[in-house]
Amino acid sequence: MRPGLISFVAALAMALPGTGLAAAVGDIVLDSRSVSMGKAGVGPVVYPHALHEKLYKCAACHPKIFKEKAGATEMSMKLNMDGKLCGSPNCHNSEKAFPLYNCVKCHTKAGAK
Amino acid sequence: MNASSFRKLKVALLCSLVAVIGYTFAGTVADAAQTKRQQPPASGKETPQQQIDPNDPSSVIYLDSAGKPAGIGDPNKPASEASRRHGWHPQALSAAGLPKDRYGLxxxxxxxxxxIISPKHSLDPGEEEAPPLKMDVVIPAKGDFVDDVIYPHExxxxxxxxxxxxxQIFVPARGANEMTMVGIVKGDWCGRxxxxxxxxxxxxxxxxSAPKNKASKK
Structure with missing residues (x-):
């Protein structure tokens, strides 16, 4: 009974990456808008999940602002600017974090064409 | 109070104006008299005790053009000589209920x-004022998901x-300026x-502020 339960929990943790059980999520590369980013002269975003884990509890972002599943949340700078996602009023649209116009803090390869 | 001590007090007051950073407005006379008696060590000691919080307008003392204390930047206090003669200091101004954007600016x-304000168009009274140019320019945002910019010439x-x-900064021709947000943040174009x-x-x-056509959003 007990080994079965443990393997069930392990399977659940593997199935739902990003939950409390499966901590240690490294950097996440966000490049679904890479064509548009290329036009704007910036590269993909490398999101430091570990850094945010240290600063905030999982529930601060999941699942209200970001869905746990990788790639499930539609993201764009427009949404950030409108106060959603990264640009939520308590996040990168407030004094608590660096502002959205600081492009190169998130976008790599700035200036590359 | 005899004449010599009064003169002393006057000198002390002047000293306190020079080192005005270190004193609150209320305690000027008493502090200044003390500093006069034990000059260099006292000013060194007192400065760190009274710290000025630049975000608190009431902790900042403003001087008039003659270098005399004109008041503090607290909009709740009665208007000082400076505000009657020279207008509000920017810091007091920003706290005085002016229209602000959603970021408090x-x-x-x-x-x-x-x-609310009507600034002079030039310091040179002989110069003629050119009327504002009523021309909005739509600057397409490079990214597909960001709204276009409406630049108001007016x-x-x-x-x-x-x-x-x-x-020098903008070539006056539509589309001739290769602007990027990264460049603007660095201080080019609008960032100048x-x-x-x-x-x-x-x-x-x-x-x-100008939404892109839905057709171009893919």
């Missing part, structure tokens, strides 16, 4: 539109002459003024 364009030419920007003397880049939607 003073909205200078709104101030102009609501006729508000800019209200403050500035056209040769402030043209042709915005973030320095004009409102900062904090509110993206202040400029990126």
């Amino acid at each position: 003073v909205d200078w364009a709104k101030l102009v539109r609501q006729n 508000m800019h030419t209200y403050w500035l002459k056209s040769d402030v920007c043209h042709p 003024c915005h973030g320095k003397v004009a409102f900062p880049l904090t509110d993206c939607t202040k400029c990126h």
Whole structure:
């Protein structure tokens, strides 16, 4: 009974990456808008999940602002600017974090064409 | 109070004006008299005790053009000599209920539109004022998901002459300027003024305000 339960929990943790059980999520590369980013002269975003884990509890972002599943949340700078996602009023649209116009803090390869 | 001590007090008052950073407005006379008696060590000791919080207008003392204390930047206190003669100090101004944007920054364009201020167009009284140029320019955002920019010539030419920007910063031809947000943040193009003397880049939607056609969103 007990080994079965443990393997069930392990399977659940593997199935739902990003939950409390499966901590240690490294950097996440966000490049679904890479064509548009290329036009704007910036590269993909490398999101430091570990850094945010240290600063905030999982529930601060999941699942209200970001869905746990990788790639499930539609993201764009427009949404950030409108106060959603990264640009939520308590996040990168407030004094608590660096502002959205600081492009190169998130976008790599700035200036590359 | 005899004449010599009164003279001493006067000298002390002058000293306190020079080192005005270290004193609160209320304690000027008493502090100044003390400092006069034990000059260099006292000023060294007292400065760190009374710290000025630049965000608290009531902790800042303003001097008039003659170097005399003109009041503190607290809008709740009665208007000082300085505000009667020279207008409000910017710090007191920002705390005095002026129109602000959603980030709490003073909205200078709104101030102009609501006729709250009417600045002189030039320091040179002989110079003729050119009327503002009523021309909005739509600057397409490079990214597909960001709203386009509407650039209002009107508000800019209200403050500035056209040769402030043209042709050194912006080539005066549509589409001739390869602007990027990265460059603007670094201080090129709009960033020559915005973030320095004009409102900062904090509110993206202040400029990126014209939604792109849905057809172009893929």
